[in-house]
Amino acid sequence: MAQRKLLLLPGDGIGPEIAAEVSKLIAILNDVVSAGFETETALVGGSAYDDCGEAVSDATMDLAMAADAVLFGAVGGPKWDGVPYDKRPEAGLLRLRKDMELFANLRPAICYPALADASSLKREIIEGLDILILRELTGGVYFGEPKEIVDLGNGQKRAVDTQVYETYEIERIARAAFELARTRRGKVTSMEKRNVMKTGVFWNEVVTRIHREEFPDLTLEHELADAGGMKLVRAPKQFDVIVTDNLFGDMLSDIAAMLTGSLGMLPSASLGKPDAATGRRKALYEPVHGSAPDIAGQGIANPIAMLASLGMCLRYSFAMNREADALDAAISQTLEAGIRTGDIMAEGCTKVGTGGMGDAVAERF
C-alpha cells in the first residue's frame, strides 16, 4: 500500500486536544484497513510564533506543500493579541491557504438529527438541513493590496483594505460550485453585493457565464449577500450549494454553522487545483470552530468537528468513501446514543470529555 502523507497542525487553544482524537482514528485506520498514513506534526499559529517568531515556519510550509493532506486544528487566543500584525496566529493559516492555493473552501452545514433541538431555530426550520457553503478562499479582501494604515500627518490616519477578483479566480470557484452541485441537488446560489460593489457585478457576470457555457443543465440563482443571509436564517433548506467570496463566505458559513446548533460539529475542506500531471490536489481540513482559549487544556472540548474534518480528508484527498461514510455514521451513532460533550449537553444524556468523545466515536467506527 502506498504511503499517504499527512501533516497534523494542531495549533493553539483546544487544537492539540482535538487533534489527539484524530490521531487515535488515524492509528485505527492504519491498523484495521492498512491505510498507510504517515503522520508528521508541526506547530502553527501562536504556538509557532512562541517557538520561532513566525505564525508558520518555512520548514512547516515545506512539509505542508509536500503532504497529501494537512489536518489543521485551530489558531489564535488573547495571549497573542499584542504580536505584530504579520506574525499574528491567523497569519499562519492565511499563508497556508495562499501558498497552497487552496481556493475552494467547502463548508457543509448539516443538522445532526440528535442535535436539532440544540439550535436556536425551530426544529422544523433546520431538521434535515444539508447545505454546502463554497467559499472562495485565496482572493478578495483577505489578500488584496493596498492593505495598510497610513498616517496622514494631521492627527488623522487612513486604513485601507482592497477587495480584488480576477476572471480566473471566479471561473474556477464557479466551476467547483457547479461540480459539487451535480453530486447533490443540482442547485447553486451565488451571493454578492452587485448593487454596491464592482467585484459583485463582476462575480455575478462570470458565474452567470460559466453556468450558461458549461453547466446549463443545473440551476443557478443569485442573491444579494444581505438578502441571502436573511433567507439563510429564515428558511435555510431552500439552498443546496451557496457560492460566495472570501469575506461573505466567512460570515455566511459561520451563520449557517450556527443555525444547525452544531458549531462544534462542523468540518471544512480547503482544496487546491488538481495537478495536471499527477491529479493530486493540495488540501487542508479544519473544523469551522475556533481555538476556544477559554476552555483550552481542560479536556472538555468537543472533538467532533475535527473528526469530521478527517472524514472529509478521507473523502476528498484519498477517495476512501467507505471509511468516510463509516466515520460519519460513527459520529451520528455516538450522538444517537446520547453521548455529549458539555457544549451540546442535553437532559438525559451522558456527559463525556474530549477523550471520552473520541473513544466513543472510535468504538463505533
Add this chain to the structure above:
Amino acid sequence: MAQRKLLLLPGDGIGPEIAAEVSKLIAILNDVVSAGFETETALVGGSAYDDCGEAVSDATMDLAMAADAVLFGAVGGPKWDGVPYDKRPEAGLLRLRKDMELFANLRPAICYPALADASSLKREIIEGLDILILRELTGGVYFGEPKEIVDLGNGQKRAVDTQVYETYEIERIARAAFELARTRRGKVTSMEKRNVMKTGVFWNEVVTRIHREEFPDLTLEHELADAGGMKLVRAPKQFDVIVTDNLFGDMLSDIAAMLTGSLGMLPSASLGKPDAATGRRKALYEPVHGSAPDIAGQGIANPIAMLASLGMCLRYSFAMNREADALDAAISQTLEAGIRTGDIMAEGCTKVGTGGMGDAVAERF
C-alpha cells in the same frame, strides 16, 4: 407653529403604496396636534431614472438638503437590471446618504410580542429582544476608490473595491454609539475583522480610545464580525448597541431584522452631524426592507416599517417623543388586535391590505 419640511421619496416597487399610509398619518398629525408638516414628494430610484435618466435628480437633491427630514420608501427592481451601474436605482439612495453625510444609521431590532411566533427562532431566544445596530453609512467599501472593473487585455479582467476608513469617520460613529448606549443599557459591542483587515485593526483601536477617553463609565466589548454574527443568531439578547462598518452593518442588521420575524416591521434612521449653528441634523428615515417588486401594486404590502420610520422621524428630527410613543403604541395595539398583512398572517388573525393596516394604526393613534 414653525413649519416642518418633509421630503417624501416613495421610490419603486411597494414604495409608493407604503408611503401613502405615511401620508395619512402626517395629515392626522397636522390636524390633531397642528404639527405643521409641509410635505413635498419627489422621485428616486428606478422611477427617477425612467423620468430623468438619473436615480436621483439634482433638483431632488436640493429638496433633500433643504428638508428637515426625508422619508424614503424603497428602490430597485428587475426592471432596472440593465441600466448603467452609476444610474442603477440604488445609486440614488447612496447619493442621498453620501451628499447629506448621513454617517449614522440606526437600525433597531425589536421583537413585537404579538409576532414572536413568526420568527424562525425559538420564542425564548427572541421574546423581548430590543437591540440597536448602529451602522456606519458613508464610508467603507461602499464609497472607497478605486472601484472599477479593468480589462487586463489577456482575456482576463480585474474587479476592485476599496474599503477605506479615516480616523474622524470612526470617531464620530463611535461617539454616536456610546451616546445611544447611554440612553439604553449602557453597553456597546464593536464588530470588525481585525484578524484579517487593516480597517478592522484601526476600527478597533479608535473605538477603544474613544471609549477610554470619553465614555469610560459605559461597557465596551469587541467581537470579530463572523463570531458576532453567530452570537446574534445564537443569543441576540446579550447585545445592546452593536456598532460596525458599512458592509458588516448591512449584513448584520438584515440578519438581526430577520431574527425578530418582523422584517416588514423594522424602521431605520440615517443621521448626519448636528449643524454647529442651528443644531439641525440632516436625516433620512427608511424601512429596512426592500422594494419587493414581486408584490408591488397589489395593495398587500405591509406598511408598518414605513410607519415606524415616521415614528423615528418624529423622535430624532423633531423631538416629538409623545407622538412617537403614541405611534409605536398604535402599531403594537394593532398587532395585539390580530390585524395582519399577508406577510405576518397567523391563525385566528384578520387579514388586511396595505390601506387596511394603515387605517388600523391611524385609528389607534
